[in-house]
Amino acid sequence: MALVPLRPGRAASRLLPLLCGGARSKGASLSPGAPGRLGQRRYKKDVLPSPDGPAPSVSITEIRQYLRAQDIPFHDGYSCLHTPSLFTGDRGDQPLSANAPFTLFIDKTTGSFLCTATLAEGTWQDFQANVEMRHRGVTPIPPASSEETEEEMRQAREDARCIWERALPLSELLDEKETKETKALFGISQVTDATLKRFGVRYLRTARSLVFPWFSPQDASLKGLKLLRVEKRGGTITYVEETLPRFDSYRNLFGLPLIGRRDTELVLTGWELDALALHQAAGVASLALPRGASCLPPTLLPYLEQFKRITLWLGEDLRSWEAAKLFARKLSLKRCSLVRPGNLQPRPLEALNQGLNVTKILRSALLASHKSIVSFRQLREEVFGELVNTEQVSGVKWARFPELNKLLKGHRRGELTIFTGPTGSGKTTFISEYALDLCMQGVCTLWGSFEINNVRLAKIMLTQFAGRRLEDQLELYDEWADRFEELPLYFMTFHGQQNIKTVIDTMQHAVYMYDITHVVVDNLQFMMGHEHISMDRLAAQDFIVGAFRKFATDNTCHITLIIHPRKEDDEKELQTASIFGSAKASQEADNVLILQDRKLATGPGKRYLQVSKNRFDGDVGIFPLEFSKASLSFSSSKSKVRLKKIKEEKEILANKIVEGGSGASKKP
Secondary structure, eight states, X not given: OEEEEEEEOSOGGXXXXXXXXXXXXXXXXXXXXXXXXXXXXXXXXXXEOOTXXXXXXXXXXXXXXXXXHTTOOOEEOXXXXXXXXXXXXXXXXSOOOTTSOOOEEEETTTOOEEETTTOOEEOHHHHHHHHHHHHTTOOOXXXXXXXXXXXXXXXXXXXXXXXXXXXXXXXXXXXXXXXXXXXXHHTOTTSOHHHHHHTTOEEEGGGTEEEEEEEOTTTOOEXXXXXXXXXXXXXXXXXXXXXXXXXXXXXXXXXXXXXXXXXXXXXXXXXXXXXXXXXXXXXXXXXXXXXXXXXXXXXXXXXXXTOSEEEEEOOSSHHHHHHHHHHHHHHOGGXXXXXXXXXXXXXXXXXXXXXXXXXXXXXXXXXXXXXXXOOHHHHHHHHHHHHHTHHHHTOBOOSSOHHHHHHHOSBOTTOEEEEEOOTTSOHHHHHHHHHHHHHTTTOOEEEEESSSOHHHHHHHHHHHHHTSOGGGOGXXXXXXXXXXXXXXXXXXXXXXXXXXXXXXXXXXXHHHHHOOOEEEEEOGGGGSSGGGTTSOHHXXXXXXXXXXXXXXXXXXXXXXXXXXXXXXXXXXXXXXGXXXXXXXXXXXXXXXXXXXXXXXXXXXXXXXXXXXXXTTTOOOEEEEEEEETTTTXXXXXXXXXXXXXXXXXXXXXXXXXXXXXXXXXXXX
16 A cells, blocks of 8 residues: 655635534635635735845844843853843843843844744844833833734634534544544554543544644643545555644644653654654654644744754655755754664654664664764765665656656756756746646745746746636636645745845745755846956856855755856757856756757647756656647657657758758859
């Protein structure tokens, strides 16, 4: 029986009409296309700061200097600075006492703060403003959320309570057979009722889903929940998650209320059921990340500061292993250990079901910190892991471009892909679908579109996502927009020429905040102005390509960089040497993709994708593309006849060029 990784479903609120009798306040229907939605339609994808009004960056040195100047006591943590809270205790202009609880945490990377006592949070500028208010004798005011956000959170709490009250602990199901079947369905037959009760897990009969609560660390009130259900298709089992509030606002460290103040060791998992298994099998403090191995939101870091040792055991595939190494950087390498996936080290729940020694597996975890020089002995297990898991090592597979999988084998972190093609051939349209395909499989993606604005780009991607022209079916817009909004997709708000430092800084911020693993830059020519005016144009391009190459390697992030080709004869095919600039771009790249668009001798223009460089295993080749104007989608044709025809046309055209060239050299 095959298991498919977790995938997010629609918001859990779609269950409410069934649970609450369909009665909801006017204008707040949660059903796609329902009355009351038209006046509230909005596009709310997250965007990153534009250069016109970015949040000023702050360094850790500047933060420390400011705290000392303001006489605010603090001490260094692993990823945060700890200070007494501005929002508790004395409200006067008296200095903060070093004897007060250090419940306010300032992120060392961004300067953002969180008070765990009051849940007040904000930016570094908000913190400074509240310090000034305190000096003037004014009571500091926590930064307020927008009315719209407050209303959404209030509605989410109400909806969560509605579901929570109708869910029952598994131990309270009257039918013992139903209890056993439910446990077997979710693979938790070995998890005891006592463990489920301790973590507050319930079962919702009407949705056949397990319910995991999110309790506020401030007053233990219910803030939201996650539902987990199983879908069976043939011999494949898929776990589907749904949350209240929606995924981007769901910040539940499942199991946090059970953590004691004196706990100093923790196991961090990517799934709630794994946290249950770890606690039962090894008796260790365990927490589950709200979005699994896809993201570790920086707002959760303050709750992990008390632990001197954190073991990351996120899953059983290489994707979770790569995520664990990335998260360890945020948490501080010196306190982190990683459980490497393998046949004898599956995910915690599977280890419990197989009767493996979970404690022994935890003791064998590898230290995340490393020296600049290592021996093969230290690399031996990683090399073996790559040999055993060749399919996972090759990366995430494209669902829409199976022919691309045959050549590149997959999309891998830490690589640089150069993409080029003639003007007007559809480079942006193709690469948006190429990136969308990966994003739909959980690859956190950041788009930097300097050539077309984000509204137009989002429209293209939404059309590709829906697979239809929404202009002709506006009643379906909200339904598809809601689904599209759940994707881990972010946009930079740059447009037109930008300097490379600003772009790299924004990318660095996105990797830290949103755990971005794929960045698309369209295109390089828009970064060759500004500070490079006095620099040779080719040297400027080499500098930019080198900066992207270094970023991809240092941050284990894949960068897809679009570069226009140099001016070529229309009769000639583009080659790797056709990429604008020097040879550095193609030399630094791990992959080079060329969108060929030319007329063939026997018919209208044909488009196909050529892989001209593949550093992973060397396979290169071409495959035809078919374009659907209605869905703005390219799909690879599997017809070997057409592929053979393209190759024959290329040979005919090449012969004609040779004959034409030799004929021109002869005189009558």
